[in-house]
Amino acid sequence: MLKEHTDEELMLAYQLGDEAAFRELYSRHSGKVLNYLRSKVRNEAKALDIFQAAFLKLHKFRARYNPTLPFAPWLFTICRSELLDQIKTDRRRQLELMVAEVPDAPFAHELQSQEIEIDIKQLSSEQRQAIELRFHRNFSFEDIAQALETSPSNARQIVSRAVRSLKGIYGKK
């Protein structure tokens, strides 16, 4: 019987406490949401985390939905917002890791104590690659040197310079 209802009618029923309406909405859209998230996040576990967070957010904010507006864009907005939040959190964690690698106590402390975003795209391609290998893939400086076709000490300098640049970018903000 619920299958005959539109998404918007189901949302209205769900807002009035109807659990079956949520189940129907979930069965209609969960597969699409998961596939979308998988296409955006390579890590399966992370995609599932965002998926769960998105549906719990939908549940939490169900009363804010206006049933005169289409449901799909609202659902998509929630998924996208969860995805963006996850990306932001990941970036922040990566930065904290980088800062922890370069002992510079006052700066590191200041940096970690604030919520910041740094665009790694502002680095040179070599520096970006070095940062990626060092902090995302946990390569040793020897391995980075091999990948960048340079010496280990030079690889260390490239990483160090990249971290300094990031600190500089942060300092300007």
Next chain:
Amino acid sequence: MERNDKNSWQSEFVDFISTDSASVPPTLTMRILGHVADDLNPSAFAVFRKISFIQFLVGTFTLLFCPQFGISLTSSQGLMPYLMKFGDSVCMLGCGALFTGLSFIIVSVALRPEEIRALKRNEVLQLVSLAALSLGSFVCVGGEIVITLGLVWALGAVLSAAVTLEAGWAMRKYFARRAFA
């Protein structure tokens, strides 16, 4: 991916709409549906606690103008002389109806929709328990209750609560639908 980029949002939305459906791991589905089910089905006891609290506040307020079993917050007899014109039973029925009726107007507005659904699932038990609890409370604070009249009072209280709850809930659903019509 920028949050405020409208074009980016639109193109991603098109991707989202046209994407195929994947199968969601059953454990994850169970976790999400379980969370929602728990939230949308509050326990009868939790709901009873809430309505008892509202009843305590509003019921106490009604004692300002409608004494119950000789208990009043003022020295005046309030509505009692008017109701007594129709006899003891009608007076008791009216007092019970007033005592819970006003509370259940508040209940039908203040409770979350899922709490009202939970209340309606075992409505008779909840309302009879509330009436019994109220009568017990009156006895504790020195009320003079005759069993037959006490039963009439309870009948008025239960009927009034049921009718007000039904009316309040119907209006709430009506306005929810109307707001989006």
